[in-house]
Amino acid sequence: MKAMREVAIVGIGQHPWGQFPEKNMQEMGVECTVDALKDANMSWRDIQSAAYGAYMWIADRGGVPSLLMGTSIARMMGETGIPMVNCVNACASGQAILREAVLAVASGHADTAIAVAADKSAGGFFRPQLRDPSPSKFDRGAENDTDYIRFCMTGETNPAYWAMELRRRMYDVGTTDEVLAMAKHITSQGAVNNPYARYRKVFTIEEIKASKYIADPLRLFEICATSDGAAAVIVTTLDNAKKHNKKPLLVKAITIGTPTFGDPTIRLTFCSAYPRPGVLDLSESRNAINVIYKISGLQPADIDIIELPDNSSWHYLVYLECILGLKAGEADKMLMSGKVHPITGELPVCSGGGVAAQGEAVVAQGLSQVCQLVRQMRGEAGDGQVKKTKLVNGLAQTYGYAGNNAACILSKAW
Amino acid sequence: MAKKQVPIIEGLFTWPSDRPQLLASKCKKCGAYFFPKVPYCGNPDCAKDKANMEVVPLSNTGTMYTFTIHTAQPALPFRMEPFTPYGVAMVDVAEGMRVLGMTTTTEGLKIGQQVQMTVGKLYEDADNEYITWMWKPVEK
Numbered sequence: 001m002k003a004m005r006e007v008a009i010v011g012i013g014q015h016p017w018g019q020f021p022e023k024n025m026q027e028m029g030v031e032c033t034v035d036a037l038k039d040a041n042m043s044w045r046d047i048q049s050a051a052y053g054a055y056m057w058i059a060d061r062g063g064v065p066s067l068l069m070g071t072s073i074a075r076m077m078g079e080t081g082i083p084m085v086n087c088v089n090a091c092a093s094g095q096a097i098l099r100e101a102v103l104a105v106a107s108g109h110a111d112t113a114i115a116v117a118a119d120k121s122a123g124g125f126f127r128p129q130l131r132d133p134s135p136s137k138f139d140r141g142a143e144n145d146t147d148y149i150r151f152c153m154t155g156e157t158n159p160a161y162w163a164m165e166l167r168r169r170m171y172d173v174g175t176t177d178e179v180l181a182m183a184k185h186i187t188s189q190g191a192v193n194n195p196y197a198r199y200r201k202v203f204t205i206e207e208i209k210a211s212k213y214i215a216d217p218l219r220l221f222e223i224c225a226t227s228d229g230a231a232a233v234i235v236t237t238l239d240n241a242k243k244h245n246k247k248p249l250l251v252k253a254i255t256i257g258t259p260t261f262g263d264p265t266i267r268l269t270f271c272s273a274y275p276r277p278g279v280l281d282l283s284e285s286r287n288a289i290n291v292i293y294k295i296s297g298l299q300p301a302d303i304d305i306i307e308l309p310d311n312s313s314w315h316y317l318v319y320l321e322c323i324l325g326l327k328a329g330e331a332d333k334m335l336m337s338g339k340v341h342p343i344t345g346e347l348p349v350c351s352g353g354g355v356a357a358q359g360e361a362v363v364a365q366g367l368s369q370v371c372q373l374v375r376q377m378r379g380e381a382g383d384g385q386v387k388k389t390k391l392v393n394g395l396a397q398t399y400g401y402a403g404n405n406a407a408c409i410l411s412k413a414w
Numbered sequence: 415m416a417k418k419q420v421p422i423i424e425g426l427f428t429w430p431s432d433r434p435q436l437l438a439s440k441c442k443k444c445g446a447y448f449f450p451k452v453p454y455c456g457n458p459d460c461a462k463d464k465a466n467m468e469v470v471p472l473s474n475t476g477t478m479y480t481f482t483i484h485t486a487q488p489a490l491p492f493r494m495e496p497f498t499p500y501g502v503a504m505v506d507v508a509e510g511m512r513v514l515g516m517t518t519t520t521e522g523l524k525i526g527q528q529v530q531m532t533v534g535k536l537y538e539d540a541d542n543e544y545i546t547w548m549w550k551p552v553e554k
Contacts (some may be wrong), residue, residue, distance in 0.1 A: 125488050133422075133493040133537075143423050149450065152491050153422050153546040154514045155484055160502045163482035171480070171525045215482040215502075261458050266504055266514050272438075272449040273512040274456075 004106035008241035008248035008413055011040025011234035014371045017227045017358040018198040019122045025055060025066050028230035029073045029118035036114065036232040041244045044077055047234070049110035051097035053117030053363030054086040059129045061120060073116065083110075089256065091309070092400030093117060094231070094366025095408055099254045101235050111236060117364035118230035125157045126226070126362075126401075147269040147402075154271065158401060159223045159312065161268050163215035165281075166314035170217065173329030175317065180222050181208040182335055183313035184356055190342025191353025193384035196368070198227050199357045222313040227359030231367035233374075238413060247378040250413040252393070253295035257288025257405035268401035285322050288397065288407040296393075296409045300324045303409070304391045305376055306340075306347065307369035309399035310354040320349065323397055348386040351376050366398035366406055373410055419533070420542040426450055427533070427547050428471055434533055435471035436513060436547060442466050447511045472513070474531040475552070476505040479512055483520045493544075495537040503549050505529055518550040528552040 013035030015028045029052075037044060052073065055066035065072035070084030083104075089096040094117050101113035128148040142148050150156045169175050185205050191197040203221055211220040235241075241248035259267070260283040262276025280286060293299060306323055310316040320331040320340065334340055340349040350356070352372040355365065373394040375381045397407040421427065427434045439448045441455035443466045448455075451469055454462045481503035487494075494500065501517030517523060518534055529549040537544050 125486075127489055128491060131491050133491040143425050143450065146450065148491065149423060149426070150514060151488065152493070153426070154502055154516050155488060155492055155494070155500050156502050156514060157484065157486075157488050159486075160482050160484050163484075164480040164502065164504055167482060168480035168525065212485070213483070214486045215484045217482075261456060264512060266512055271514045272447075274447055274510060275512060 005108060006238040007102045007105045007235050007251045008238045009233055009251060009374055009410065010236050010241040010245045010248055011036040011042065012371045012374050013039060013232040014196050014368060015230040016196045017229040017361055017368065020228045025062055025069070025118040025120055025230070026073050026076055028228070029069065029116050030076045032230045032232040033073070033077060033114065033116055036234050040234045042112065042234065045080060046112050047114050048082055049101065049104040049113040050082055050084045051100035051113070051115045052084060052086050053093040053097055053119065054088045055119060056088055056090070056362055057121060059131065069118065088363070089406065090400035090402055090404040091360060091362050091365050092256065092398045092404040092406040093363035094368065095254065095370065095396070095398050095406030096256050096366070098233055098367060098370060098408065099256060099406065101233070102251050102254050105235050105237060111240060112234065114232060114234045115367060116232040117367050119361040119364040120228040121226045121360060121362045122228050123226060127151055146271055150269060150271050157215065158268055159218055160215040162223065162312045162314050163218040166217055169314065169317070169328070175329070175332055177209060177217070179317070179332045179335060180217070180313040181205045183310065183316040184208050184222050186335065187310055187316070187342055187350045187354045187356050190351050190384065191357030193382065194352035194357070197353045197357040198225070198359050199353070218312055218314065224311045224355045225359035227361045229358065229361030229364045229368060231364050231371050233367055233370055241413070246414060248413045249374055249377055249410040252298070252409040252411045253292040254408035255288050255291040255295070255406065257284040257291070257407065259284040259403040260287065267403050270402070282318060282322060284403045284405040285319065285397065285399065288405045289322055292407050292409050298393060298409060302393050303395045304388065305351065305373065305386065305394045306349045307373055307396040308349060308354070309397060310350055310356045311360060311399055315399060319397060319399065323395060343384070344387050346388065348388055351381065351386050352384060366396070369396040369398060370408065377410065377412055417538060417541060417543045419535070419545050422536065422544050422546055433474060434531060434547065435474045436531065437469055438472050438509070438511065439467045440470045442468055447509050449511060449513055472511065473508040476507040476513070476529055476549070478523065478525055478527045478529055479504040479506050480525060481517060481523045493537045503529070505549050516546060516548045518548045522551060
């Protein structure tokens, strides 16, 4: 970051993904905060600034304390009076809060900062926060809630949107059922030895193709589940990081992506698009990727390992193309070639099984991806360690609905 | 007596009508369209002046850009009684907009086919049938 201090990741803590009805989100947040502090060889009082993921589904659970996650976790950690911010950028929240922590340190506002997200999203399709199907009963305008309109009046769930994009892709570039099944099959091989993954088994091509359609052409095993999960990442100045951890990861670039006017995509929670010439789909994702390459001075060929947001098999393909600057359709060939195998690939992608093996814990997802990159780049992924030994630059990108995206590049700093 | 047909949310399409049309906002200055209606033009280079925005009905025919057939049943507030698998589509209309909507059928849907806007019932109570806009494939 120009004219700013270099910032490095000095500690990570992660709670396994899955379903944990016996714990609340704040407990999960405390567990991974404690783990991250231990990993950073620091104490809670060393943290000078904090950013938290604000839980989105408070109509289901958690209530206002989980929306105001920072101060409610501080009640358990012990209040120290530091600045705290709560952020909702949909599924891209995790990296959005990491950016907040990084900027706090880069700017000199704080020397050490933490990003923490804890989430209990397990339980079916995401849906609007208004639950009454008869909007006339409301004293507020449901006509202004496009999320409610798209859900109630068009039946569009998140997988429905993904499926529509996928069908168009199949029409335009010929993506096949075999490729879709392979995306799940290959990433699942990364999950087997990832203790943080929810589904630690290899899904065979046969069982994936035999799973039922949710929204055709997407099948049950080709879309991610919804999960509980939590993670924490501590950042400090690069100089200070070297004193606390033998293997600090420089945050070479981190950004948030939002859409460009004229994007042809009808993004989730909206009902229309107004496509303009020259504007590509997934503009929020392309914008984020362009920025991190520009800030870092790196190119796709410099990236050694990738965590991409495989919320569905469609996502896997389009995000591989987005990150590597490939033409539409080229990801299919790359996937089938084995080059991007999570463990044995020359460019490992989703080494821990990705979102497909974890299920999405909305606001924590981005931090989980960063934790996985850090473990791999440090060589601390145990039996799940990738075979590739040169891991200098790692890239993580998180998909969020409604035009929210975030991405970062981490670099080995020892 | 036939039940009254009531849009689930009012104001999204012309109703009652024999030939319903979606209601969009058009910016008189730059020509951009938005659906549902918006108070300001979303073009970043256009003035944020409510007086520029006019409500216009969209073409009620279009071209199928893509679709899915949704077989799983969403939870409330989505309500369809009785539940059956349904189609959801993105349709390109003449004004240059791409618009979401359910389809009237799950049979014979094709990318590139012509569709027409109509309405369809999702559920009913003692007095009313609750309707939404839908895209219906046109025979050619």
